[in-house]
Amino acid sequence: MSAIALKLVEALPVAEVAEAETFASVTATPTQAPAPVAAAPAHPAAAAHAESGKGSGGTGDTRWRDRMRAIIPPLFGIALLIGLWSLVAAKNASIPGPLVTWDAAVKLFADPFYSNGPNDQGIGWNILSSLKRVGIGFGFAALVGIPLGFLIGRFEFMSRMLDPIISLLRPVSPLAWLPIGLLVFQKADPAATWTIFICSIWPMILNTAQGVQRVPQDYLNVARVLGLPESKVVSKILFPAVLPYMLTGIRLSIGTAWLVIVAAEMLTGGVGIGFWVWDEWNNLKVEHIIVAIFVIGIVGLLLEHLLLWLAKRFTYESR
Amino acid sequence: MKTLVKIENVGQTFSTKSGKFTALRDINLAINEGEVVTLIGHSGCGKSTLINLIAGLTLPSSGVLLCDNREVAGPGPERAVVFQNHSLLPWMTCSENVMLAVERVFGRKEGKPKLKVRVAAALEMVHMEHAMDKYPHEISGGMKQRVGIARAFAMEPRILLMDEPFGALDALTRASLQDELNGVLAKTGATVVMVTHDVDEAVLLSDRIVMMTNGPAATIGEIVKVDLPRPRDRLELAEDSRFAAYRAAVFEFLYRKQLKNAA
Numbered sequence: 001m002s003a004i005a006l007k008l009v010e011a012l013p014v015a016e017v018a019e020a021e022t023f024a025s026v027t028a029t030p031t032q033a034p035a036p037v038a039a040a041p042a043h044p045a046a047a048a049h050a051e052s053g054k055g056s057g058g059t060g061d062t063r064w065r066d067r068m069r070a071i072i073p074p075l076f077g078i079a080l081l082i083g084l085w086s087l088v089a090a091k092n093a094s095i096p097g098p099l100v101t102w103d104a105a106v107k108l109f110a111d112p113f114y115s116n117g118p119n120d121q122g123i124g125w126n127i128l129s130s131l132k133r134v135g136i137g138f139g140f141a142a143l144v145g146i147p148l149g150f151l152i153g154r155f156e157f158m159s160r161m162l163d164p165i166i167s168l169l170r171p172v173s174p175l176a177w178l179p180i181g182l183l184v185f186q187k188a189d190p191a192a193t194w195t196i197f198i199c200s201i202w203p204m205i206l207n208t209a210q211g212v213q214r215v216p217q218d219y220l221n222v223a224r225v226l227g228l229p230e231s232k233v234v235s236k237i238l239f240p241a242v243l244p245y246m247l248t249g250i251r252l253s254i255g256t257a258w259l260v261i262v263a264a265e266m267l268t269g270g271v272g273i274g275f276w277v278w279d280e281w282n283n284l285k286v287e288h289i290i291v292a293i294f295v296i297g298i299v300g301l302l303l304e305h306l307l308l309w310l311a312k313r314f315t316y317e318s319r
Numbered sequence: 320m321k322t323l324v325k326i327e328n329v330g331q332t333f334s335t336k337s338g339k340f341t342a343l344r345d346i347n348l349a350i351n352e353g354e355v356v357t358l359i360g361h362s363g364c365g366k367s368t369l370i371n372l373i374a375g376l377t378l379p380s381s382g383v384l385l386c387d388n389r390e391v392a393g394p395g396p397e398r399a400v401v402f403q404n405h406s407l408l409p410w411m412t413c414s415e416n417v418m419l420a421v422e423r424v425f426g427r428k429e430g431k432p433k434l435k436v437r438v439a440a441a442l443e444m445v446h447m448e449h450a451m452d453k454y455p456h457e458i459s460g461g462m463k464q465r466v467g468i469a470r471a472f473a474m475e476p477r478i479l480l481m482d483e484p485f486g487a488l489d490a491l492t493r494a495s496l497q498d499e500l501n502g503v504l505a506k507t508g509a510t511v512v513m514v515t516h517d518v519d520e521a522v523l524l525s526d527r528i529v530m531m532t533n534g535p536a537a538t539i540g541e542i543v544k545v546d547l548p549r550p551r552d553r554l555e556l557a558e559d560s561r562f563a564a565y566r567a568a569v570f571e572f573l574y575r576k577q578l579k580n581a582a
Contacts, residue, residue: 218406221376224394226423226474236419240410 096287104287105294119279121271123291127299130265130272133189134257137196141253144197145204146246150238152205153212166205174199174260178267188268195264200253207252211245212238247311254307258300273299323478323510324350324373329382331368341536342368346382348529348539350478355504355511357521359569360531360540361577366514367482369531373512374400374480387477396424399476403483405463407455413466414438414451417473424474441473442466444503461492465499472503481513485520497523498553505550518573522565523551530572540577543568 082098089097096104112124151158174195181191215238223233265274273296280288329346332339343365350356358366371377372384375394384391386398394400399420407416417438425434442448445465450458455466464484471479484500485493497520504511504524515521521528525545532540545565547556556562 216406218402218404219408221394221400221402222406222408224376225374225396225398225400226420227394227396228419228423232423236411237408240408 094286096290101287101290104285105291108288108291118271123273123276123295126271126273126276127295129270130261130274131299133193133265133272134196134254134261137193138200138254138257140193141197141200141204142250145201145249145253146208149205149208149246149249150212150234150242152209153242154238159209166202170202174256175263175267178264182268188270192261192264192268192270192272195260196257199260200257203252203256204246204249207245207249208242211242214245215241244311244315247307247314251304251307251311254303255300258296258303262296320351320353322349323352323354323387324348324512325383325385325388326350326369326373327383327385329369329372329379329384331365331372331377332380342534343372343538344536345538350510350512352510353508354526355513355524356527356529357513357515357525358529358531359515359518359521359573360537361533361573362516363534363537364531365534365537366516366531370400370480370482370512370514373478374398376400396420396474397477399471399474399479401464401467401471401479401481401484403486405455405460405467407463407466407470409455412452412454413442413447413458416455416466417441417470420470421473437473441469444472444506445469445499459492461488461496464488464496468500468503472507472509476509478510478512481511483514483516486516493517493520494553500524501549501551518566518569521569522547522562523553523556528565528569530569530577533577541572543572 086097089095089100108123112122112127114122115125148162152162153159177198178191178195181194182188185191185194219237219241220233223237228236261272262274262277265272266278269275269278273292277289277292280286280292326346326348329343330341331343332341334340346369348356358369360366368377372379373386373391375384375391375398378392391398407413408419411419418434421434421437421441425437429437439448439451442451445468447462447465447469450462450466455463458466464487468484471481485496488496501524503509511524513524522545528543528545530540530543531537543565547559547561547565
């Protein structure tokens with residue numbers, strides 16, 4: 001009882017803070033926007049704005065409009081989501097509203113790295129252990145999948161040999177492999193990693209193979225005319241040509257892996273964001289579940305952007 | 320004059336979905352050292368097929384190709400190829416592209432500084448020394464083709480095979496590259512086989528023009544020997560009656576004797 005009362009008391013000031021912040025962010029946009037108009041920037045922030053705007057080449061006015069066009073629709077989208085959410089929460093007492101959730105999130109992230117035994121750890125540890133599982137499973141998938149993709153792309157025989165196996169196994173939900181993992185590894189943790197391995201490997205194999213098959217014949221002819229040894233063909237021609245495809249495969253894989261880890265951890269337990277969601281469900285802390293949904297979404301988004309950035313960095317056309 | 324490439328009774332048949340397709344038959348041709356030979360004909364006459372055979376990228380269904388009295392059994396750096404779409408590797412700079420070829424041919428005998436000198440010399444020859452550290456997507460189509468030519472020359476091949484090297488370029492760029500090539504050929508005395516569908520280009524550059532009949536089952540129709548003094552100047556030749564006569568002879572073959580009904 002006292003905990004709920006405490007929460008209600010605490011909710012008020014935090015709600016004010018939250019409101020003040022959204023207000024600030026809305027008002028901040030028009031005050032930021034005129035900065036690039038200034039011909040001689042007075043302070044470094046304005047100079048940075050003017051610098052970043054240079055590429056588009058428009059006048060200050062059109063740049064301002066472009067920026068508005070980029071900012072306003074997403075703001076509307078977010079507002080709509082929060083509005084709908086508040087509406088649902090108001091009608092349904094068991095669903096916490098945005099403010100309660102914000103409150104819970106602030107408290108959770110105030111101390112993300114505490115540890116009270118294996119079943120009660122901070123949200124930071126949960127996120128990190130999930131990322132670790134994804135990283136390991138995904139790393140092994142890359143280690144196996146990319147060379148396999150090269151073989152399939154390079155040799156018709158391999159392609160024909162492995163095609164039926166891949167076609168058969170790819171549509172299977174990775175969670176169906178979880179019991180096999182539990183059986184083989186006798187432990188929950190490697191079993192979860194194993195499902196990540198299974199779900200990550202298909203996009204990597206298929207995209208790498210496709211990349212190898214799509215290497216322009218001209219490049220291979222160059223290699224043939226020069227008489228390059230196979231090692232040089234791989235390092236100087238195949239690998240750079242296939243890299244963009246490989247990175248697409250990796251991006252797709254990591255997206256799926258991040259989807260699957262939550263489900264896998266719900267089943268295996270331990271420490272991890274998926275397990276945490278399940279644990280909070282058992283504790284009936286619905287606001288924590290909603291926080292977890294946002295956290296999972298944001299981490300997934302960051303992973304995606306990291307890989308997009310990597311792909312841009314290593315793709316030859318945009319260099 | 321020494322014969323460098325000998326093509327004897329060469330035929331090429333491809334198996335397609337709708338049965339066998341004969342692209343070339345009964346090709347007999349000898350190419351001398353230092354000679355510039357162009358292959359001309361309507362599209363689908365197997366010009367590119369023939370150059371791929373000399374390059375060793377494909378092997379003939381019948382007959383024999385000899386280069387330096389050795390049977391052509393596959394591609395090799397002594398038969399450099401300039402591809403129609405330049406085929407520079409987009410992830411390497413211009414000099415790295417040339418270096419890849421130079422390293423392969425001379426890397427065993429020469430050290431890095433000497434290889435670099437070769438790369439620089441090759442790019443200088445086509446006036447591309449300013450773009451050494453540029454990536455192919457940063458330079459124009461004509462420049463890319465120059466680098467492609469530099470790459471081929473840098474290998475010091477016995478023979479240079481060019482498959483419509485200027486086909487993808489606009490007329491003005493093409494003209495300047497033709498002049499450039501003429502200059503390089505005069506300097507190096509290289510042996511060249513070049514596929515083209517441009518009659519002026521053929522007359523301007525070649526010692527002999529090999530005219531092919533229409534496919535399928537194309538073969539050599541006629542050969543015109545171009546007896547114009549070198550160096551050849553585009554502007555002077557435009558008013559030269561012999562140039563006009565050679566041009567007319569090729570046109571006569573292409574558009575009277577080998578007129579394509581479908582096209």
